[in-house]
Amino acid sequence: KAGVTQTPRYLIKTRGQQVTLSCSPISGHRSVSWYQQTPGQGLQFLFEYFSETQRNKGNFPGRFSGRQFSNSRSEMNVSTLELGDSALYLCASSSLQAGGGTDTQYFGPGTRLTVL
Amino acid sequence: AQSVTQLDSQVPVFEEAPVELRCNYSSSVSVYLFWYVQYPNQGLQLLLKYLSGSTLVKGINGFEAEFNKSQTSFHLRKPSVHISDTAEYFCAVSPLTGGFKTIFGAGTRLFVKA
Numbered sequence: 001k002a003g004v005t006q007t008p009r010y011l012i013k014t015r016g017q018q019v020t021l022s023c024s025p026i027s028g029h030r031s032v033s034w035y036q037q038t039p040g041q042g043l044q045f046l047f048e049y050f051s052e053t054q055r056n057k058g059n060f061p062g063r064f065s066g067r068q069f070s071n072s073r074s075e076m077n078v079s080t081l082e083l084g085d086s087a088l089y090l091c092a093s094s095s096l097q098a099g100g101g102t103d104t105q106y107f108g109p110g111t112r113l114t115v116l
Numbered sequence: 117a118q119s120v121t122q123l124d125s126q127v128p129v130f131e132e133a134p135v136e137l138r139c140n141y142s143s144s145v146s147v148y149l150f151w152y153v154q155y156p157n158q159g160l161q162l163l164l165k166y167l168s169g170s171t172l173v174k175g176i177n178g179f180e181a182e183f184n185k186s187q188t189s190f191h192l193r194k195p196s197v198h199i200s201d202t203a204e205y206f207c208a209v210s211p212l213t214g215g216f217k218t219i220f221g222a223g224t225r226l227f228v229k230a
Contacts, residue, residue, distance in 0.1 A: 004159070031215065031216060033216050033218070035218075035220075042220060042221070042222045042223060043220035044220075045217055045218055045219065045220075048216050048217065050215055056215050056216065056217040058217070090159055090160065092159075092216075094216065104162050104165070105162070105216060107152075107161070108159050109158055110159055
């Protein structure tokens with residue numbers, strides 16, 4: 001099976017712009033989660049989608065949003081970019097059926113976003 | 117709410133020596149516990165997880181971890197490390213129900229020296 005893919009791998013934007021990142025989960029996986037990784041804050045949970053519905057949300061401002069399509073692919077959008085949004089954005093998928101962490105999350109390689 | 121504390125930010129160790137990476141957690145609900153590894157310029161890979169049952173959990177690459185409920189700890193160990201184990205290791209928790217909302221520790225950088 002192909003792994004989790006994220007596009008693009010690298011992105012450079014300027015302050016005030018918006019950006020959309022894409023994540024294709026492993027075939028058959030219905031849960032997709034997004035994380036932000038920075039040197040200062042570490043790995044922080046953004047949100048999780050399951051069957052096109054946002055099931056969990058972390059403590060990020062409304063500028064960060066996401067969605068999931070019927071084929072389980074997911075996108076996250078960041079509007080009005082700030083310098084502090086520079087980070088590695090990781091996507092993870094799981095075949096999780098209903099609740100809990102018993103299924104393994106498989107992580108993609110990430111998209112490195114640089115905001116100038 | 118949950119939190120994870122990794123007690124060492126960096127751990128240097130010589131090749132073939134044993135290593136322990138320490139992790140304490142706090143949670144108001146029952147959680148599953150995980151250890152992940154991240155190699156440079158890559159995503160995270162699951163090393164092992166504790167769901168229930170035996171408190172000693174064996175994972176990939178010769179790693180194991182012991183869950184201690186009374187001390188709310190989940191330390192990772194390996195009896196003999198290799199140069200290739202040099203990476204960043206993350207301890208994490210996720211609630212038992214309601215999907216994934218994984219909370220990670222700050223990470224421990226393991227540096228294996230020849």
